[in-house]
Amino acid sequence: MGSGVQIRGVNYGLKQKIWTTISIVAVITIIFGTGLTYYLYEKFYVEKQKEILIMQGEELKKFYHQAANKTEFNKRVKWTDESSDAKVIFTEDPMLLSAGIPYEEFADNSLITFDERQKLLAGKKVIFIREHPRFHQDILAVTIPLLKNGQLAGALFLYMPLADVYEPFKSIRPVLILSLIVLLIIVLWLGHKMTNRLIKPLKEMEAISKKMSQGDFSKRIEVQQSDEVGNLAASFNTLASSLEAVDQKRREFLQNVSHELRTPLSYMKGYTEAILDGVAGDTAAVEKYVTIIHNETDRMQRLVHDLLDLAQLEDDSYPMRNEPLPFAQLITDVVDRFELTASQKGIQLIQNLDDEIIVNGDSDRLEQVVSNLLANAFRYTPPGKPIQITLMKERMTAVLRIQDSGPGIPKEELPKVIERFYRVDHARTRKEGGTGLGLAIVYQIVKKHHGEFLIDSDIGCGTTVMVKLPLFVG
Known part of the structure; x- marks a missing residue:
């Protein structure tokens, strides 16, 4: 179809993706939390009820063997049945449990199965959850065998409807549901706020980058956060600047x-x-x-x-030779080329050079540095005035100082003199033939030699330029 065809449809942006993810995670978490709550309730509370039924049955079993007569035991069974949540059935004929007779609520139905009766005959407890045959609701039941001389002499059947077990949970269910709804709303609200907070700087970056592509670099992002997105916004502002x-x-x-x-x-x-x-x-x-x-x-x-x-020179990959140079000799060679100009203008060149100074560098480029600085000094020094050239050692640094006798440069202008085409005196510089690039070139060459270029001047006091270069270390 070609690259120009555009498929129209739903375009899910980052905001929609984050919002959808938060919503899905919140809903899944709440559903899982609700299910876990039901599970834990059943696991712990229902198990607790089982333990209570077993404990009551074991207590009755113990009393069965201690009771003076059957009437006393039946009273105890009746009292347990009336005073607890559990229903208690006692029989001395376990066959009746299997037949469901004569227990009215279990008429026409067996209380226990044949397999469970076999367990009772073996002296084992029977525990089960089963649907109530008349009321069609689940019951929790425990059957305790009563043995005499190793034979099954009777059984205790304790049971309670599970509806009664779950009744306490029903009372807190509305509160739980309301709490989950409130929690869901809070999570979704916080997710919405967080998504907006995350996406807003990104949307601003997108809008500003479009303006930047059109040549407008004046827009900035308002940084209101200190996290990774805030740092990205600050970096974007730095890039824009x-x-x-x-x-x-x-x-x-x-x-x-x-x-x-x-x-x-x-x-x-x-x-x-x-x-x-x-x-x-x-x-x-x-x-x-x-x-x-x-x-x-x-x-x-x-x-x-x-x-x-x-x-x-402004290209970082520009190759620069690095060889030991007698710096004083290099300066002398350049000064010799200005002797004729000096004599014609009546300018005296005063030299004070330390001949032992050796520096690492590119001889052609360092000659260009000295030549440009001397040319500037000649351009601004009136006839009959001196130019002082000094080379000395300061610790591990060679210092070249060239001082003219010109009109000087205002202090506020000094930081600008190394800029391209910058002139303090436009008319005079053009008349003398300068391009306005000499000091900018000097600055770049010195910088590539890992040196320092300094200018000190004031109105009426001339200008002093200094070039500091590392000494050669053999």
């Missing part, structure tokens, strides 16, 4: 890239059209325009290179 932050950074990144590319592209388009339209005029003007286009192309190239660099 993380996705919202990622989405926000993505939007900012796209805006920043668009903004950074818009300026050079507009320059290139404008000056190219000027050349093509002949507006440039003489060769000197054309050369000037081509130089501007070339500079803007170079700026775009650096931007794309830095973006690719940063994307690679």
Whole structure:
């Protein structure tokens, strides 16, 4: 039929499944509890009545052998019959028990069967539950044999209707039934509350996840419980916050890239059209325009290179070489490349490097760190001012400190300077050709070297950047 066909029917959700399960378990439990109550009542109470009948019969049997005469014994039998719940029949002819004669209530019916009479002849008690032949109701009966000289001389027949046995249970039956109904209602109510409490966060997650799939990460789940479902809701909120932050950074990144590319592209388009339209005029003007286009192309190239660099560094799987490096020599090599720029700007480079410091790392990436930091220092240091470069050892850490003589950065801006495209002075940075990615790249490289990158600055006091790297342990 194809994957597009949808079968319509009853769709049992998690709430319905839990509710149905609770209801079934509650009903089964109550039915089982009721049956168990009847069983235990019959097991213990009816058994107790059997024991009472046997005890009365044994007492009469004992008195039978102790009585002075038959009249005294018959009085005792009569007294037992009238004072207890049991009916007592005494006969000296056990055949009468088998025939049912002359006992009126058992007329035309035998009290005991032939097999039971054989047990009596063997001196054994006979206990049974059987339907009353006249009133058609079950009776509990005990027959005690009376032996003389090893021969059956008589029998005691004690019995009571089971209706009398169950009578005490009937009085509590309405209370029991009412209690079971109330219990069932309470269980179902609690099950309903518990199901709603369990399902509500899940339904909220379902609704919010649909909004998240549409790009809306602003919704959150109200966490009101501290169990596994509450922890799941809290984790879901954390995930939503993380996705919202990622989405926000993505939007900012796209805006920043668009903004950074818009300026050079507009320059290139404008000056190219000027050349093509002949507006440039003489060769000197054309050369000037081509130089501007070339500079803007170079700026775009650096931007794309830095973006690719940063994307690679932010990937956890990016390979980083780990080899022992003389850190002071690496810094000196980078500083040498800035000597010409320093002399042209009249900037004095003051170096104080510990030549014995060895670190583990990737030489190309650490050169990029020093180069980016020096480039930033040169960009903000006025002509004639110094830049101080210090490398020293602090316990098991190598500390590189580069201090410029620039205008400084406000304290509240410091946490933001390692963000992509962040500029304290937008106009000046663009004029000097920075991409706004240098410190972000430095931060990622230092992080991958298990180091620490710190910035300290204040308005009018210059800026000091510090890179702390673990020392090489041979």
